[in-house]
Amino acid sequence: KGLRGKEHQRAPRIPSQFSQEERVAMKEALKGAIQIPTVSFSPEELNTTALAEFGEYIHKVFPTVFKTSFIRHEAVGEYSHLFTVQGSDPSLQPYMLLAHIDVVPAPDEGWDVPPFSGLESDGFIYGRGTLDNKNSLMAILQALELLLIRNYIPRRSFFIALGHDEEVSGVNGARKISALLQARGIQLAFIVDEGSFILDGFIPNLQKPFAMVSVSEKGAINLMLQVNMTPGHSSAPPKETSIGILAAAVSRLEQTPMPNMFGGGPLKMALQQLANEFPFPTNIVLSNLWLFQPLVSRLMERNYITNALVRTTTALTMFNAGIKVNVIPPVAQATVNFRIHPAQTVQEVLKLAKDIVADDRIQFHVLNAFDPLPVSPSDDQALGYQLLRQTIQSVFPEVNIVAPGTCIGNTDSRHYTNLTTGIYRFNPIYLQPQSFSSIHGINEKISVLAYETQVKFIFEFIQNADADPRPVPHLHEL
Ligand SMILES: CCCCCCCC/C=C\CCCCCCCC(=O)N[C@@H](CCCCN)C(=O)O
Numbered sequence: 001k002g003l004r005g006k007e008h009q010r011a012p013r014i015p016s017q018f019s020q021e022e023r024v025a026m027k028e029a030l031k032g033a034i035q036i037p038t039v040s041f042s043p044e045e046l047n048t049t050a051l052a053e054f055g056e057y058i059h060k061v062f063p064t065v066f067k068t069s070f071i072r073h074e075a076v077g078e079y080s081h082l083f084t085v086q087g088s089d090p091s092l093q094p095y096m097l098l099a100h101i102d103v104v105p106a107p108d109e110g111w112d113v114p115p116f117s118g119l120e121s122d123g124f125i126y127g128r129g130t131l132d133n134k135n136s137l138m139a140i141l142q143a144l145e146l147l148l149i150r151n152y153i154p155r156r157s158f159f160i161a162l163g164h165d166e167e168v169s170g171v172n173g174a175r176k177i178s179a180l181l182q183a184r185g186i187q188l189a190f191i192v193d194e195g196s197f198i199l200d201g202f203i204p205n206l207q208k209p210f211a212m213v214s215v216s217e218k219g220a221i222n223l224m225l226q227v228n229m230t231p232g233h234s235s236a237p238p239k240e241t242s243i244g245i246l247a248a249a250v251s252r253l254e255q256t257p258m259p260n261m262f263g264g265g266p267l268k269m270a271l272q273q274l275a276n277e278f279p280f281p282t283n284i285v286l287s288n289l290w291l292f293q294p295l296v297s298r299l300m301e302r303n304y305i306t307n308a309l310v311r312t313t314t315a316l317t318m319f320n321a322g323i324k325v326n327v328i329p330p331v332a333q334a335t336v337n338f339r340i341h342p343a344q345t346v347q348e349v350l351k352l353a354k355d356i357v358a359d360d361r362i363q364f365h366v367l368n369a370f371d372p373l374p375v376s377p378s379d380d381q382a383l384g385y386q387l388l389r390q391t392i393q394s395v396f397p398e399v400n401i402v403a404p405g406t407c408i409g410n411t412d413s414r415h416y417t418n419l420t421t422g423i424y425r426f427n428p429i430y431l432q433p434q435s436f437s438s439i440h441g442i443n444e445k446i447s448v449l450a451y452e453t454q455v456k457f458i459f460e461f462i463q464n465a466d467a468d469p470r471p472v473p474h475l476h477e478l
């Protein structure tokens, strides 16, 4: 079901086969990208030298993209890049592919190879950014370069937006690109960004991997808690100090999880779609969530990743207090990072947090906050979702299920809600729980084969987006 088949495509289809020389060149290009340390430390502290070098690097390795007459390149916010690929059929609504240039810091400790070496070992390319998110960035440009070399002329216009500060907010990259496109009156059919994968081994008893396309994204609050007390000599301490009061408050937050919201959001739909992939009796349980919802929601809580899908999570991430060993400190501060479930709002979570802390001596300062992202359509008429489904089925024929999900992290795509209602977060890569831990962790790596497959996926996706977009009506076979 979904979109019409390729017989309705107007341009001749270019097979997604690459020569040995091209395959070597594409992996070497990714290694080069990993070697440029485009680290975002904080919104104020980016490695601008590396970001500038990265801009020159993509010019060098993707010359055809930059010299093609129907592609316009613009630098935005100094280090972000916007490509406008003018399609031959202006009646088709354009879409946009996103990726980001920056990476989180990677101290050498714990890595098998230096994190910015881009070294290849046992069929894997190692380094910060190999999964998050230089793989997507390089694969998008690589696929386009290869299509152009084969004289492909897209029918449907599309944009490629490469943000330079996603890891610290996206306000100078994605947000500026979004404002620029809005000022030009652009409305997009859909957007594809990072944020989900072909998940392998995340759900107990589910033997086969499935593709999760995230149609929403959790909201977030960074909440700073502060206690001010009278300072004094540590030889005669008061009964309670700013540190003790604050520690007790954040401990209450950690020990009191936000409510389980299973049933709201896309997760329930995904589990129902997956039901038949489970052995008995799980298949029966998941097919009858009207009865077993309480049981399933409890089971989801047991694992820290699936727990993140059923509730707003509470993470204590910073704690600062004390100025000297023998001084009772006047101030203690802690920061709590909440990731808000799609069925809750910033205001609801703040109220719950204040009720849990229940101490008037604590001041609350919202550093920044945003609500969960709207749920994008995933029905038969949803062009972006159906194109992803179609391309997943052709590039990964062994994957039976494509299901909608919620992205537990945040992505640059949240800055583009003004341009489209169809935002899909999906990386065409298999992800196991241990590789999930490597994202922002140690030994982040991608197999050479997985990267080639990602290039192939985008190569096919761009062509699928040029096929006749009319959805197939529901036909009931006799
Ligand atoms: C029933 C299904 C089981 C699903 C298991 C879910 C597994 C999760 C898989 C993938 C999630 C990966 C999320 C990757 C995107 C994260 C991007 C990111 O790190 N963004 C940052 C942005 C920071 C912006 C500044 N505030 C973040 O979220 O911290």
Ligand SMILES: [Zn+2]
Pocket: 100, 132, 133, 166, 194
């Ligand atoms: Zn990312």
Ligand SMILES: [Zn+2]
Pocket: 104, 132, 167, 440
């Ligand atoms: Zn990241």
